[in-house]
Amino acid sequence: MAIDPYSHTPVxxxxxxxIRARIESGELAPGASVGSEMALSQEHGIGRDAVRMAIAxxxxxxxxxxxxxxxxxxxxxxxxxxVEIPPGGSVIARMPSGRERRSLxxxxxxxxxxxxxxxxxxxVLAADEVELTRPA
Amino acid sequence: MAIDPYSHTPVxxxxxxxIRARIESGELAPGASVGSEMALSQEHGIGRDAVRMAIAxxxxxxxxxxxxxxxxxxxxxxxxxxVEIPPGGSVIARMPSGRERRSLxxxxxxxxxxxxxxxxxxxVLAADEVELTRPA
DNA sequence: AACAATTTGTCCGTATGTATT
DNA sequence: CAATACATACGGACAAATTGT
Numbered sequence: 001m002a003i004d005p006y007s008h009t010p011v012x013x014x015x016x017x018x019i020r021a022r023i024e025s026g027e028l029a030p031g032a033s034v035g036s037e038m039a040l041s042q043e044h045g046i047g048r049d050a051v052r053m054a055i056a057x058x059x060x061x062x063x064x065x066x067x068x069x070x071x072x073x074x075x076x077x078x079x080x081x082x083v084e085i086p087p088g089g090s091v092i093a094r095m096p097s098g099r100e101r102r103s104l105x106x107x108x109x110x111x112x113x114x115x116x117x118x119x120x121x122x123x124v125l126a127a128d129e130v131e132l133t134r135p136a
Numbered sequence: 137m138a139i140d141p142y143s144h145t146p147v148x149x150x151x152x153x154x155i156r157a158r159i160e161s162g163e164l165a166p167g168a169s170v171g172s173e174m175a176l177s178q179e180h181g182i183g184r185d186a187v188r189m190a191i192a193x194x195x196x197x198x199x200x201x202x203x204x205x206x207x208x209x210x211x212x213x214x215x216x217x218x219v220e221i222p223p224g225g226s227v228i229a230r231m232p233s234g235r236e237r238r239s240l241x242x243x244x245x246x247x248x249x250x251x252x253x254x255x256x257x258x259x260v261l262a263a264d265e266v267e268l269t270r271p272a
Numbered sequence: 273a274a275c276a277a278t279t280t281g282t283c284c285g286t287a288t289g290t291a292t293t
Numbered sequence: 294c295a296a297t298a299c300a301t302a303c304g305g306a307c308a309a310a311t312t313g314t
Contacts, residue, residue: 005282008309008310011282012282013234016234017234020233024233036298036299037298046283047284048282048283048284049282049284050283052299052300053281053282056189056196057244060244060245061231061232061233061234062230062231063231066299066300067291067292067299068290068291068297068298069291069293069297069298070292070293070298071299080228082226085268085270086270087272088271088272090218090267090268090269090270091227091269092263092266092268093249093263093264094198094263094264095196095197095198095245095246095247096197098156098193098197109196109231111229111230111231111263113229118272127228127230127247128229128230130228131227132221132228132229132268133225133227134221134222134223134224134225134226135223135224136224136254146300147302148301172278172279172280173280174278174279182302183301183302183303184304185301186302186303188280189300189301189302202279203280203310203311204279204280204281204309204310204311204312205277205278205280206278206311207278208279
């Protein structure tokens with residue numbers, strides 16, 4: 001299970017796949033460190049750039065967060081609370097713009113929900129905190 | 137309207153903001169090229185790293201896609217079709233895993249919707265193609 | 273089919289700043 | 294205060310992929 005520099009899939013995608021698998025299997029639990037850039041670079045025999053792009057990719061998927069100087073850790077995802085879609089309303093999911101993300105203080109890789117009420121009112125919610133429901 | 141290397145906001149964020157504004161204003165229409173890394177680097181007098189980080193950010197927001205050797209272009213977002221949430225069902229929005237993204241042929245920065253029916257059936261949809269609705 | 277041009281992917285080196293331990 | 298590790302930023306260089314000719 002090593003990284004193949006001759007593969008057609010970019011090295012940074014391979015590394016991201018590798019780490020993602022470790023997270024999804026539970027081998028890397030929430031809060032666990034995925035290792036420093038230097039360590040990952042040396043362990044896998046790849047360059048800094050590739051490591052940074054792999055981590056950026058995982059960040060953009062909301063799987064990890066990185067801080068200084070603790071490095072990159074598996075993100076702890078919040079519990080989802082139930083939100084009922086209003087009758088006659090609609091919802092779209094999308095990525096927040098830069099300004100939105102900063103003003104809502106969202107981690108990278110967290111989509112938002114635009115909840116439209118029947119009267120034209122709009123609410124923007126962090127998508128990873130919400131489970132949309134419709135009663136039977 | 138130039139990039140200020142002395143600003144507190146990072147150069148790459150400034151460039152991303154700049155390009156994002158051009159996309160949102162329609163100056164850069166879907167399908168249009170945002171320019172090669174080299175070109176952007178020279179035009180704005182910044183390093184290629186900064187350009188790459190800016191573009192990676194926009195990719196993670198689902199605003200652009202990049203390929204070789206065509207460079208980075210404004211993403212064409214599909215029309216949203218209406219999908220009704222089943223009575224007694226629920227929906228969560230999240231980022232797709234790498235495998236999911238590839239199998240669904242999703243661009244970076246596109247969330248998915250997990251639509252759960254009342255009988256435990258699950259459907260995964262590209263979030264940017266869908267508008268969830270609940271009848272009044 | 274073969275080739276050239278373009279552009280990103282990836283590597284390396286260096287440097288400074290900043291936040292946390 | 295020192296050490297650590299990342300964030301940001303610049304530079305150069307070659308490899309690889311895909312387009313178009």
